[in-house]
Amino acid sequence: MPGFDASAYGRRIADVYDDVTADLPTELAVDRLNELAEGGRVLEFGIGTGRLALPLAARGVPVAGVEASAEMLEVLRAKPGGDRIPVTVGDFSTARADGAFSLVVLAFNTVFALPSQDAQVACFRNAAAHLRPGGRFVVEAWVPDLGAFHDRSAVRLLSLTEDRIMVEAARLFPADQTMRTTKISLASGEVRLLPANHRYAWPAELDLMARMAGMEREHRWSDWSGAAFTDDSPAHVSVYHL
Ligand SMILES: C[S@@+](CC[C@H](N)C(=O)[O-])C[C@H]1O[C@@H](n2cnc3c(N)ncnc32)[C@H](O)[C@@H]1O
Structure with missing residues (x-):
């Protein structure tokens, strides 16, 4: 990477x-x-x-x-x-x-x-x-669950409360078994991006x-x-x- x-x-x-x-x-x-x-x-x-x-x-x-x-x-x-x-x-x-x-x-x-x-x-x-x-x-x-991806991309809801929503966006690079993800935390008056890269196996x-x-x-x-x-x-x- x-x-x-x-x-x-x-x-x-x-x-x-x-x-x-x-x-x-x-x-x-x-x-x-x-x-x-x-x-x-x-x-x-x-x-x-x-x-x-x-x-x-x-x-x-x-x-x-x-x-x-x-x-x-x-x-x-x-x-x-x-x-x-x-x-x-x-x-x-x-x-x-x-x-x-x-x-x-x-x-x-x-x-x-x-x-x-x-x-x-x-x-x-x-x-x-x-x-x-x-x-x-x-x-x-x-x-790894490659079936969850469409066009090598996936978005999923991680948690949902009245105060905070957490969503994860991911993109897959199968040739080298890597995945880029960013969690998006949405709360009143605040958006946080929490990126993490993975080499999956x-x-x-x-x-x-x-x-x-x-x-x-x-x-x-x-x-x-x-x-x-x-x-x-x-x-x-x-x-x-x-
Ligand atoms: C997902 S957190 C897990 C923390 C803890 N083990 C737990 O279960 O809550 C991953 C941790 O590993 C650290 N980390 C990631 N890659 C690392 C590396 N190559 N060498 C040392 N620490 C690393 C991160 O900074 C982070 O603190």
């Missing part, structure tokens, strides 16, 4: 990120991550504002992060306990955090924020390099990346509750182990 900047997404969204993600099933995800960590250390790639990391830390799980956006980090640091989480500032496809971890987490489609297959392969290798023997790498991502391609990094798939669920992954699942939570 030309002019790729890992910190661009956070720069535009940091101040509203927690509002935009308020309806995600965060508690369910934290329960599952706590279980997968089996009492060991957790490293979150793209830790953001600490949506997952802070509740995990509050349960006594030692958590660290990697993050490219100074703005997202500032929001994390301002929260109670946010200044006690060690964060390596950098690109999670290459940055190195200290020590070995039981679990590396890459949640909420963030693997697709990496702009190329090469960068995603590097990310899987970087995750494996942080794991203790037998450790796990968990990836949460959507399943089907679950099987992610499995191959895991194998190239020396990992095997242990689970694939359709969500954090552990529901079965089926032909109709729009997303997956995949767990790989070293």
Whole structure:
């Protein structure tokens, strides 16, 4: 992707990120991550504002992060306990955090924020390099749904309340498996544009990346509750182990 900047997404969204993600099933995800960590250390790639990391830390799980956006980090640091989480500032496809971890987490489609297959392969290798023997790498991502696009474009309603409407416009570039999206947030007296670019991949391609990094798939669920992954699942939570 030309002019790729890992910190661009956070720069535009940091101040509203927690509002935009308020309806995600965060508690369910934290329960599952706590279980997968089996009492060991957790490293979150793209830790953001600490949506997952802070509740995990509050349960006594030692958590660290990697993050490219100074703005997202500032929001994390301002929260109670946010200044006690060690964060390596950098690109999670290459940055190195200290020590070995039981679990590396890459949640909420963030693997697709990496702009190329090469960068995603590097990310899987970087995750494996942080794991203790037998450790796990968990990836949460959507399943590409090209049928939702007409003329390689799609517009969908994300949420609708009396105070705010959230719409997403997307354009597909199938030759290099990329998608440009901009969320449009409309509220009284305010329009916000929240762009995000994705290099998307089907679950099987992610499995191959895991194998190239020396990992095997242990689970694939359709969500954090552990529901079965089926032909109709729009997303997956995949767990790989070293
Ligand atoms: C969608 S948010 C997810 C935040 C958090 N993991 C969560 O689940 O709420 C993606 C985060 O990853 C960060 N990010 C995106 N690409 C990155 C990269 N290549 N290296 C480090 N951080 C990155 C963004 O700045 C943002 O904080």
